[in-house]
Amino acid sequence: MITIIGAGRVGSTAAFNILRYRIGDVVLIDIFENLAKGEALDMMQTAPALEFDGKIIGTNDYSQMQNSELVIVTAGEARKPGMSRIDLMNKNAGIVKSVVREVVKHAPDCKLMIVTNPVDVMTYVAYKTSGFERNRVFGMGNILDTLRFRSYIALELNVSREDIRALVIGEHGDSMVPLAEYASVAGIPITRLLTKEKIDKIINLTVSSGAEVINLKGSTTHAPAAAIAIMADAIVRGRNRVMGVSTVLQGEYGFKDVSIGMPVVLGKNGVEKILELDLSLEARRRLEKSVAVIKECIDNLSV
Ligand code: APR
Numbered sequence: 001m002i003t004i005i006g007a008g009r010v011g012s013t014a015a016f017n018i019l020r021y022r023i024g025d026v027v028l029i030d031i032f033e034n035l036a037k038g039e040a041l042d043m044m045q046t047a048p049a050l051e052f053d054g055k056i057i058g059t060n061d062y063s064q065m066q067n068s069e070l071v072i073v074t075a076g077e078a079r080k081p082g083m084s085r086i087d088l089m090n091k092n093a094g095i096v097k098s099v100v101r102e103v104v105k106h107a108p109d110c111k112l113m114i115v116t117n118p119v120d121v122m123t124y125v126a127y128k129t130s131g132f133e134r135n136r137v138f139g140m141g142n143i144l145d146t147l148r149f150r151s152y153i154a155l156e157l158n159v160s161r162e163d164i165r166a167l168v169i170g171e172h173g174d175s176m177v178p179l180a181e182y183a184s185v186a187g188i189p190i191t192r193l194l195t196k197e198k199i200d201k202i203i204n205l206t207v208s209s210g211a212e213v214i215n216l217k218g219s220t221t222h223a224p225a226a227a228i229a230i231m232a233d234a235i236v237r238g239r240n241r242v243m244g245v246s247t248v249l250q251g252e253y254g255f256k257d258v259s260i261g262m263p264v265v266l267g268k269n270g271v272e273k274i275l276e277l278d279l280s281l282e283a284r285r286r287l288e289k290s291v292a293v294i295k296e297c298i299d300n301l302s303v
Helices: 009-020 033-044 085-106 119-130 142-157 196-217 222-236 281-299
Strands: 002-005 026-029 056-059 070-073 111-114 137-139 241-250 256-267 270-274
Touching: 002 009, 002 085, 009 026, 009 033, 009 222, 026 033, 033 056, 070 085, 070 222, 085 111, 085 119, 111 119, 111 222, 119 137, 119 241, 119 256, 119 281, 137 256, 137 270, 142 196, 142 222, 142 241, 142 256, 222 241, 222 256, 241 270, 256 281
Parallel strands: 002 026, 002 070, 026 056, 070 111, 111 137
Antiparallel strands: 137 241, 241 256, 256 270
16 A cells, blocks of 8 residues: 555646556545545546556545555645745655654554655655654655656657666756766667767756746646656565665765665665766766755754
């Protein structure tokens, strides 16, 4: 069973993906009981058309998450006029803390996936609040950046998106580090197919595309919800998939006491392994900057 806390746009769309791809049963929890119940009912009624048998419960009762294998936290607030990024971070840190306390109470053995932004900081807050081993607490961010990176490489080369493999590490935010040196088209390094100028253009698009969607429609929904489903599938089915996930570092890449996007093996136990790659000088420099950005946020936490 998979619990999703926060039945807003991202949470409910992720729930729907998890059901329709038959990844597991879903408990959808929100402080607004009617929202959670209504979403659950609406999704249940798609089952005969899409032919899935998974169960879905919508509720405001945290105890319903009992014995969940995976809990996904999408509860949070969006930035309101007059609110700074730091104000929003502290507001969401308060929400994440209170939700994680419920998780510890009702699903103490679960894997805990954080989605609420700023996700790297929230993952660190969840890790500290839960007291769980670090492999069990991780954040969804870089996999979404990677989906964007792959989409733009495919567009530039006019080839199938499916044949693009790529990796983005670092903060899920402006300081992210798309790794051109590890991107390929069916195994062919993109550095052999595209000029540096073209690759830089793709990287800039990757970094700015989340903000572009937000400018156009107010929030991002489908791409984060798809990324959540990919991670849920890797965990519940124990597939040991390799992807960028926000994970707490204790010395890897020379950093500690921070959660940041890294290439990991994601499986039954959550983060099974952090992969330590050789980075180009430029990527290493960008990663250091990215760590500094997240650490500064952690230092600015007031809750
Ligand atoms: N417990 C349960 N649900 C909560 C709580 C709480 N303590 N606090 C807020 N919520 C719920 C809200 O009631 C709302 O339904 O979280 C939901 C958030 O949904 P939306 O406002 O639609 O936000 P969404 O677009 O889904 O984004 C959620 O995911 O990608 C990130 O940046 C995004 O941090 C944001 C989060």
